[in-house]
Amino acid sequence: MTHPKRVPSHGLLCLCIIFTTIIFLAGCSGQSSGLFYALSIEEPISKKDSGLGKDGATYTDIVRYNSLYILKGSVLYVADVPNTASFPDSGSIGTWKTVSLGARLAVASIATYNNELYATFIGNADALPENNTQVLRKTSFSSLAQAESATWSDVSLSGLETGQIADLLFSANNQLFLQSKKSDSPNSGFKYNLYYLTGATWTKINITSGQGVDSDSFLKVSHDGSNYWLLKSYGLFKNTDLVTDFAVEALAGSETFPALTNMVVSGTSVFVTSSKNRLFFYNATTWSTFTIADAKFIDIEVFSMQDKNPAVVGNQNIVLASTSNKGLFTVTTAPSLTATAFSREAGNYGSTNFYPSSTDLSTNPDIFLANPGGLNSERLPAFALVPGLGLWGAYIKSDPENLISPALIWTWE
């Protein structure tokens, strides 16, 4: 039996072609990044077996103490700073060890001063009230083992006003600063004072009358070689010494409540971030203001890019953390800081939003940046501390095709 052959309908083919054309022209997407493009730039994130918790882990500060890193979570961790001559090509940050706190419950803040590690603690074995804090110090230690086992000794709180309790520590210009707080009864909240340590006594720092807001806590203390800078969300204060009153600094384009969030000093330059989408830049003479829409900056750090790439000697790459889902921004200070130089961080962060993929900065608004290695020629990592996602190290990736902007590659420590 045979079946007659049939020629397929040209109408059907025409329908297919029309259908295909409509779909081709209707391609659409509702986001700011191409999908295959994002996949093409995403780099695998290394997940180290470092002894640190990762998923669910929250760390809030990291400082360098001699050849050690001290990391603050609810307790303290310590690890060796890697060999700067070979890092990161070979060698790495060693395994993190837990520092004994004795019977104390939790660490509130840490700072290094006079070659000693200081920390404020909340609560102790005597079941003191939660707000009864202590300032303790570990005397000089130089190895991991010593850091783990060294005992803590009490630091006098002599000099604090009546009712003031220890809160947070800062250090700058080899001075130790202590923020104290006192309940602002009958109002809710606290009133904050700032002290610096002179011998065994804390001396109060004053701000010109009417310029400070007592209920606004101090966010950072820095020194640029000539001036001390005190940062509050309501304003920035400057003075050349700690004895006379600090005066408010007029930021260009600022307003009554500038919502300042963080500050970094690099040489004589000062950078101040605002959650109102602004970066204030001080070049030792005048202030400039840069605004990026929908980039609520909460932290800033300066990364040295030299050594790995001769083309950028003297340049400083600034990384800004933003609470918007735009993530991290970078800007280079050389030849000059201009608004057009801002770009979204192009390292593996840019497409991964910090692993795991289900979490991004919009749900992690308090990312902290830290550069305990300092701005020297060392090739040490800078860090990002992401609530619930642990500690991330940023390393400079040498890119021969892109000499001007070597990318930061993030590794989950």
Added chain:
Amino acid sequence: MRFFTRIVSLATFAIVLMPISISSQELPQEIDPNQIIAPRILGNQIFQIDLGLLVPLFSYSTTPGLSESESFKPGAGLNVGGSGALRWSAFLDNTFAIGLDLSGRLAAGPNEGVFGSVLVGPRLSSFFRIDNFQIPVSISPGLSILAYKELSYVGFGLRTEAGFFIDATSNWSFGLNLAYTWLPEVYADANPIFSQSRVGNLLEITLSALYSF
């Protein structure tokens, strides 16, 4: 690489359309008594299910001025994943069939993100038959839905494939299917910008079951 893609596309079109040219010559066809499945006539249908591996080949950009490392990404940034498809077709004669194709694929990105793709559209097929073997060659242009993390894209996709089946019973055939999926992701100007346009190229190797009725 664009040249390679064009060659693949042209070859597939040629193979698919060749039987149309042949059929227009009204060649007579005899029933082979050794064939388990009788020659198809108008109205015969098939249903096919595929399951197997997705092998990402590469993605590339058509934007001028990009370096090779920027425009060409081996493996499209994806790991080997899985692929599956459901197809229905109705025969117009013993060789040519037209139907619908629904295929999907999943693959992990460099980290934890998962890439997903669905392609749905018409399917044009030519079935070459030798004894109890079938060699279908198909092309399926259609609606492509891509997703990766929070990113998504709806547009055009094209799937070309060739299979090799052994007839097992009067209804069932089993075999291997090889598909080349071309997924353009094209942007006009801003958000995302044109330079982020890419074309994904994926290979799928699947085990297939084909039901004739």
